[in-house]
Amino acid sequence: MDHLDALEAQSVYILREAFNKIDRLAMLWSIGKDSNAMLWLARKAFFGHVPFPLIHVDTHHKIPEMIAFRDRYAKEWKLNLIIHENTAALDAGMGPDKGRVNCCTALKTEPLKEVIARHDFQGVIAGIRRDEEGTRAKERVFSPRNETAQWDTRDQPPEFWDQFKTDFPPNTHVRIHPLLHWTELDIWRYIARENIPVVSLYFANAEGRRYRSLGCAPCTGAIKSTAATIPEIIRELETTKTSERAGRAQDQESEDAFERLRSEGYM
Amino acid sequence: MSEVTSQPTLKIVIVGHVDHGKSTLVGRLFHDTGSLPDGKVEAIQAMCAKRGMPFEWAFVMDALKAERDQGITIDVSQIWFKTAVRDMVLIDAPGHKEFVKNMVCGAAQADAAVLVVDALEGVREQTRRHGYLLHLLGIRQVAVAINKMDLAGYAESRFEEVSGECLDYLGSIGLDTADIRVVPVCGRDGDNIAKASAHMPWYDGPTVVETLEAFHPPAGPVGLPLRFPLQDVYKLDERRILAGRIESGRLHVGDEVLFSPSGKKAKVATIESWNTPGAVMSAHAGQSVGITLDEQIFVERGDVTSHEAHAPMLTNVFKARLFWLGHAPLEAGKTYKIKLGTAEHQVEVQSVERVIDVEDLSSTSGGKVERNAIGEVILRSRGLMTVDPFTSNMRMGRFVLVDGYDTVGGGLISMDGYADQRPGLGVKSQNIARVAHRVGIEERWRANGHRGGILWLTGLSGSGKSTLGFLLEQHLFRKGCQVYVLDGDNVRHGLSADLGFSPDDRAENIRRIGEVAGLFARAGVIVITAFISPYRSDRERVRSVAPDLFHEVHIKADVATCEKRDPKGLYAKARSGEIKEFTGVSAPYEAPEKPELVVDTTHSNVDESLALLSDYVLANFSVTGKV
Numbered sequence: 088m089d090h091l092d093a094l095e096a097q098s099v100y101i102l103r104e105a106f107n108k109i110d111r112l113a114m115l116w117s118i119g120k121d122s123n124a125m126l127w128l129a130r131k132a133f134f135g136h137v138p139f140p141l142i143h144v145d146t147h148h149k150i151p152e153m154i155a156f157r158d159r160y161a162k163e164w165k166l167n168l169i170i171h172e173n174t175a176a177l178d179a180g181m182g183p184d185k186g187r188v189n190c191c192t193a194l195k196t197e198p199l200k201e202v203i204a205r206h207d208f209q210g211v212i213a214g215i216r217r218d219e220e221g222t223r224a225k226e227r228v229f230s231p232r233n234e235t236a237q238w239d240t241r242d243q244p245p246e247f248w249d250q251f252k253t254d255f256p257p258n259t260h261v262r263i264h265p266l267l268h269w270t271e272l273d274i275w276r277y278i279a280r281e282n283i284p285v286v287s288l289y290f291a292n293a294e295g296r297r298y299r300s301l302g303c304a305p306c307t308g309a310i311k312s313t314a315a316t317i318p319e320i321i322r323e324l325e326t327t328k329t330s331e332r333a334g335r336a337q338d339q340e341s342e343d344a345f346e347r348l349r350s351e352g353y354m
Numbered sequence: 355m356s357e358v359t360s361q362p363t364l365k366i367v368i369v370g371h372v373d374h375g376k377s378t379l380v381g382r383l384f385h386d387t388g389s390l391p392d393g394k395v396e397a398i399q400a401m402c403a404k405r406g407m408p409f410e411w412a413f414v415m416d417a418l419k420a421e422r423d424q425g426i427t428i429d430v431s432q433i434w435f436k437t438a439v440r441d442m443v444l445i446d447a448p449g450h451k452e453f454v455k456n457m458v459c460g461a462a463q464a465d466a467a468v469l470v471v472d473a474l475e476g477v478r479e480q481t482r483r484h485g486y487l488l489h490l491l492g493i494r495q496v497a498v499a500i501n502k503m504d505l506a507g508y509a510e511s512r513f514e515e516v517s518g519e520c521l522d523y524l525g526s527i528g529l530d531t532a533d534i535r536v537v538p539v540c541g542r543d544g545d546n547i548a549k550a551s552a553h554m555p556w557y558d559g560p561t562v563v564e565t566l567e568a569f570h571p572p573a574g575p576v577g578l579p580l581r582f583p584l585q586d587v588y589k590l591d592e593r594r595i596l597a598g599r600i601e602s603g604r605l606h607v608g609d610e611v612l613f614s615p616s617g618k619k620a621k622v623a624t625i626e627s628w629n630t631p632g633a634v635m636s637a638h639a640g641q642s643v644g645i646t647l648d649e650q651i652f653v654e655r656g657d658v659t660s661h662e663a664h665a666p667m668l669t670n671v672f673k674a675r676l677f678w679l680g681h682a683p684l685e686a687g688k689t690y691k692i693k694l695g696t697a698e699h700q701v702e703v704q705s706v707e708r709v710i711d712v713e714d715l716s717s718t719s720g721g722k723v724e725r726n727a728i729g730e731v732i733l734r735s736r737g738l739m740t741v742d743p744f745t746s747n748m749r750m751g752r753f754v755l756v757d758g759y760d761t762v763g764g765g766l767i768s769m770d771g772y773a774d775q776r777p778g779l780g781v782k783s784q785n786i787a788r789v790a791h792r793v794g795i796e797e798r799w800r801a802n803g804h805r806g807g808i809l810w811l812t813g814l815s816g817s818g819k820s821t822l823g824f825l826l827e828q829h830l831f832r833k834g835c836q837v838y839v840l841d842g843d844n845v846r847h848g849l850s851a852d853l854g855f856s857p858d859d860r861a862e863n864i865r866r867i868g869e870v871a872g873l874f875a876r877a878g879v880i881v882i883t884a885f886i887s888p889y890r891s892d893r894e895r896v897r898s899v900a901p902d903l904f905h906e907v908h909i910k911a912d913v914a915t916c917e918k919r920d921p922k923g924l925y926a927k928a929r930s931g932e933i934k935e936f937t938g939v940s941a942p943y944e945a946p947e948k949p950e951l952v953v954d955t956t957h958s959n960v961d962e963s964l965a966l967l968s969d970y971v972l973a974n975f976s977v978t979g980k981v
Contacts, residue, residue, distance in 0.1 A: 088641070093362060093640060100642050134590055134595060218433070218434050220417075221431070240420070240429065243456065244761060248754065250764075252761060255759055328392045329391060333391075
């Protein structure tokens, strides 16, 4: 079995388990390459359909092209899209100048928790991968969050033989991670094979810069690169020694900044 | 574009006792093979400086703050790694006893393992437990790294000593030690990690990297019989799609498939897919697929699709070897939810057969299975479960147990001593219907002066079934009853002459006797049967042949009493091993749960026992008072 076929089959299996076992389920869609690949895998799993809503947490700091891309494909693929934002924090002028971790918490984590509570979602599918970052490398595929959406890194449930945790106490939810076993290179190879649309920000511009990881404009730096096509990106990644999230400023604020963000409910 | 690797990524788990240097070895391995991203070493230097400690390679994998602060791995981590030979994922498992559940998560998905052992401390508790768990989880490719050789003065003698101790243990749990490579290393300094060590010129074997490269990717279970457990059924665009992952074997459009446990059959009409070029005509193990059928039959999640000729077994009982992760111990009488593939059932722990001590591999019978321990148990469900023994199909022969919200254990299925319950289900012949007699059953009863029925005597060999059966027959006959004994040895001369003593043959023997007894009973006769009939499922099946006429009588005597009697000398032969799978000695006896009558022959003599039986017949078979 081909490597990408094996990855795909596993993700499809996970998505179908989530759909069968979790009553109120939604998928996070950040418009990045990973969540686009994940959305594609959902269409594979459900034969062209996406049988649950997508959540986009709008921070108002996203790069405009991402929003245009979102609106185009939401319509084209007939997606049930829930857009949510922390209006109060935005009105109060929240931004990375108030501290990057504070900003992520206010504009991403808090509205995410709110939208989960408002719709009483029991499961939220997120496109994180183990190779991105050390704490994500320790994640479970079905990862429980408590009443306040916290992640207990000291006592994660056993998970083996693809038997996932699907029984939960009331008022808690589970994060489902169907891409956990993929690498950045796998994602690009799959995008190439399946012809999955991605925003053009990933491709090198005339100034010789491209985004390797997409987040909010103020906290995401472009890298120096001449890779202007998917095959060129794949070649670049095969030899790079820079980590994928090196351009994400919120991770670097302190040693455990990202762990603290994630423990509090960040994706 | 660059070529996509077609080889599967090899997953290797690093296990061993706490503080024997697993994370350090992995961190150093990454550095020495140039796999760390830029800036990682500097970031770790800063973390260590902040804590006032020397450089710590383990911080590559120990990403949680609590792990770094306490210098201990809490949860399993995975990191991708590439050598000239192949792509690999290293899974770093915690060695602390508290986190065995996390070690299991890592090891359960691995294709191979490296057991790390401290050269000074040697084999310790978690070394043994991890070794045992690896074997239990079905990992057959294992290497050993004897770490911290610097602390042992790089001495070959110490290496040989620890290496021998380690291989002795792994050999004793059933691993083939001829295939196990043992490498002396110093993880912190990189000795024999990626490069041969200058400190240990006496060692000319492979480095750790070369050892990892020598592991083989697993072969897919494509050659095994088809097992396609249904995950869900979708109704989409007028199609009814059965979705799931093929766990073993192959499936083709047009195949006639059987669904278990329901026994329904249909033909595969299409294999559905999205964004694939052209129609899919076949699929194989590992693929997540959807199929449609040529007719609309009711099937659901948990059903297992197979070909009829190679169907899985059906049973409501099996033996399991399991590892226990629950906070509360596992005990006989407790019930759990079992997840078997995509199926779920309630199971009761019928008994704890033995608890295995991983230290010295001794076992104690009965009792409780405590957290992190390994035990052998008998699990029983109400309905039929679709199973394969672990030895014939790894992916279908394993399960997890859930207690409340939590996964509390995992185990492997053994059907040794238990029969497949499928053969007794259903009728093979076509175009047959029951024909009504012109003589009613109650007319027969009036003519005979008593009811007909089956007195099914069950109990251990030597419990007194035949003795009491023949005495009761004589007693009732003298009173003018229509009565006949079906006895084991007599039946095996004719009706079951073609059967042996395997679990399947025993089950078939009981099925035949049950059918014959049912015919006798309907003819108005009192049939007394005298068979060990050790399996509840077999007796329940006989009951279902003639539910109103079936009387289960437990002729109860403990093994010690029966062994003392041993009228045919069979216990002696079983103890010496001459007879295999002997009930009560080397095969299970499942006592009736709610028998109509219990006759305790340990404490009652023959006359008392016979009186009990004849009283029962008088109370339940009398029509005119003849009996």
